[in-house]
Amino acid sequence: MNRSDLGIGFIGAGEISILHARALKEIDGAHLVGLWNRSEQRAIQRAREEGCKRYATPDELVNDPDVDAVLVMTNLETHLEYAELAMNAGKDVLVEKPLCATVGEVEQMKRTAVASGKICMPGHNMIHEESLKRAKKIIENGDIGDIVSCYVMYNIQHSEERASTLPGVVRHILTHNLYTMMYLAGRPVRVQAFKANRHYEKLDQEDITLVNVELENGGLAHLCASFAADDLSPAPWTFTVKVIGTAGTTHYTYNDWVEVKQGISHSHTYTAYQETITNEVRHFVELCRSRSGQPLSDLEDAIWAQKTTEAVEKSIADGLSVEVK
């Protein structure tokens, strides 16, 4: 361990912290210093697994001079509190998605980032893939013409037990579809959405949502976020992104890399998933070390993702199409 490395602290040490810890082991120039978790038993277990410090409080973590930057990985309702705690203590932050519970909270997080001069990067991991960067480049160059349609489809079954620790898929998964769509095809102006529960027996929340979107550029998008079932077809929409233009198409799928071993919450290991987290954390570390560059998807994108989520919820509740503004 080298002190010129970036020291990282974890606030929240649930399931996703396992992937972030694996990411840090792959990255030169950064290491995990320690973690805090609300439940002490889990904190003891995770600190032992990672061979890192365990802090008694989040304050102790953010005030440790060995910690330069913090990953906020608690439930979404507490992201603002811990991100602000870290930034006000002079630490850069990577905040897991969805960034916050309301648009106002994400705006507040942005104000704190500006006032403190600290990096506040949304945990928008799915776009941290070389083939999606290439897709963005050819779309921006105009090589596939005008965007006709964009599809971002997520179909990965999650057990009711795992889902019971998370909000429904509108809050938990759709953010991934939204920032990916915005990265490639631009901002939404109107949405129409539906949701259903097809496999939970006790949980009173949706396990699937489908959303149709009118885009600012005049094209249309279709998004699916589902914990209800795996897609076992020959060309599965496990996590699939497609942009069709008037002069070409781009396509990306998790199913190009599948390992026959159980993932943390998935029936298989989708190799690209860990890779997106590793690439995202590497990008964060580079921003922190170089003090230059930008997140691939920033706080303004997170504000728009949250505005769109709230429009989707209104569309579902009222049975109408809803403007995103």
Ligand SMILES: NC(=O)c1ccc[n+]([C@@H]2O[C@H](COP(=O)([O-])OP(=O)(O)OC[C@H]3O[C@@H](n4cnc5c(N)ncnc54)[C@H](O)[C@@H]3O)[C@@H](O)[C@H]2O)c1
């Ligand atoms: N980027 C991704 O692909 C991805 C995947 C899974 C989860 N996540 C996000 O990561 C975060 C954590 O999810 P997880 O899968 O690790 O869930 P988890 O249920 O395994 O862990 C939740 C964590 O939140 C903590 N927590 C819950 N309520 C709290 C409170 N009131 N105060 C402080 N801590 C509290 C728990 O102690 C635990 O550390 C969530 O924001 C989630 O949306 C992102």
